[in-house]
Amino acid sequence: MGSFFSKNNAPFLIAGPCSIESRGQLEALLAAIAGIGEVDMIRCGVWKPRTRPGDFEGLGEEALRWIAEQKPRYPHLRFAAEVATPSHLEQCLKYGIDAVWIGARTSGNPFSVSELCEAMKGVSIPVLVKNPLIPDIKLWAGAIERVRNAGIGDVAAVHRGFFLDNNLGYRNNPLWKIPIELKRQYPDLPLFCDPSHICGKAELVAKVSQTAMDLSFDGLMIETHPAPADALTDARQQITPQQLSQLIAELRIPVKDNTLPDEMQMLRHEIDTIDGELLQLLRQRNDKSLKIAEIKRANNLSVLQLDRWEKLLQSHLAQAEAMGLSVEYVRRIFEEIHAESVRLQNEALHKD
Numbered sequence: 001m002g003s004f005f006s007k008n009n010a011p012f013l014i015a016g017p018c019s020i021e022s023r024g025q026l027e028a029l030l031a032a033i034a035g036i037g038e039v040d041m042i043r044c045g046v047w048k049p050r051t052r053p054g055d056f057e058g059l060g061e062e063a064l065r066w067i068a069e070q071k072p073r074y075p076h077l078r079f080a081a082e083v084a085t086p087s088h089l090e091q092c093l094k095y096g097i098d099a100v101w102i103g104a105r106t107s108g109n110p111f112s113v114s115e116l117c118e119a120m121k122g123v124s125i126p127v128l129v130k131n132p133l134i135p136d137i138k139l140w141a142g143a144i145e146r147v148r149n150a151g152i153g154d155v156a157a158v159h160r161g162f163f164l165d166n167n168l169g170y171r172n173n174p175l176w177k178i179p180i181e182l183k184r185q186y187p188d189l190p191l192f193c194d195p196s197h198i199c200g201k202a203e204l205v206a207k208v209s210q211t212a213m214d215l216s217f218d219g220l221m222i223e224t225h226p227a228p229a230d231a232l233t234d235a236r237q238q239i240t241p242q243q244l245s246q247l248i249a250e251l252r253i254p255v256k257d258n259t260l261p262d263e264m265q266m267l268r269h270e271i272d273t274i275d276g277e278l279l280q281l282l283r284q285r286n287d288k289s290l291k292i293a294e295i296k297r298a299n300n301l302s303v304l305q306l307d308r309w310e311k312l313l314q315s316h317l318a319q320a321e322a323m324g325l326s327v328e329y330v331r332r333i334f335e336e337i338h339a340e341s342v343r344l345q346n347e348a349l350h351k352d
């Protein structure tokens with residue numbers, strides 16, 4: 001495993017514009033960001049995947065030339081660009097780009113990822129893999145595995161949210177459970193957050209960055225532009241270098257230390273015991289449900305008894321409210337429990 005993306009007790013910070021728009025814009029951005037010591041890498045959108053034809057699609061090789069020109073002036077900074085085709089990768093390598101990322105519209109397409117990976121063989125470049133637009137963790141993990149299988153040692157995942165029916169006021173729904181599950185499955189994989197594409201609005205970026213830190217993310221990719229209002233792409237969500245500097249200064253970074261306070265250890269122990277009891281109760285509940293299945297079969301009764309389910313749910317919800325539990329939370333739990341009970345009874349009824 002490589003170590004390009006690891007940093008001691010601090011998030012790896014990537015900042016830069018959605019798109020490189022002119023030499024002047026790049027120069028102004030670099031001059032401002034060079035003063036922010038914590039930034040590790042500049043993001044440079046050079047080819048932009050646009051939803052509709054005719055919009056600004058990036059400046060391609062011309063922008064790469066400006067980056068190559070500026071790089072020697074900022075030896076402490078590295079530069080990354082998005083690649084979607086083998087030719088993009090080839091051009092990035094030609095101009096000395098330090099790392100590349102696979103965007104959300106590409107990572108969800110196994111054909112495109114495979115083509116890119118074919119071109120990565122024998123190449124040593126760090127690769128960031130953004131989550132696909134749809135919340136299919138296997139598709140995301142599959143793209144990461146393909147990149148690893150191509151022999152790339154430095155691979156990181158970037159969480160940029162999912163475009164769903166309800167995006168909770170964000171441009172993309174963060175659906176945090178997906179990156180958390182990815183981290184559970186790949187504990188050694190550096191996990192970054194792109195709050196800009198989650199938020200879609202500059203004023204939400206700091207809060208989502210903090211949430212990512214609280215969830216132990218390893219880094220952030222934040223769209224930063226010297227004059228966001230004039231940006232040719234994603235104008236609403238980019239922040240200025242000054243706002244970036246303030247965001248970094250105010251970011252609370254939890255320590256990554258395994259020595260936990262005694263009281264917390266004890267409480268965790270108690271939670272483990274409670275979880276064990278919950279599992280025992282679920283087991284007992286299933287056993288009762290299976291006995292009922294036998295009785296239903298003997299008496300030719302239907303598995304689903306809607307009036308019973310309705311009464312049971314209403315009674316549990318009233319009790320939950322009286323106990324100060326979230327009614328929605330309890331509803332979700334009992335809907336799952338009931339659905340499992342129906343599934344088990346159906347299975348038992350049709351087993352022979």
Ligand code: PEP
Pocket residue numbers: 018045049082102103104105130160194197
């Ligand atoms: C980007 O980073 O500019 C971009 C296009 O993001 P995403 O692939 O996450 O939509």
Ligand code: MN
Pocket residue numbers: 018197223233234
């Ligand atoms: Mn963008």
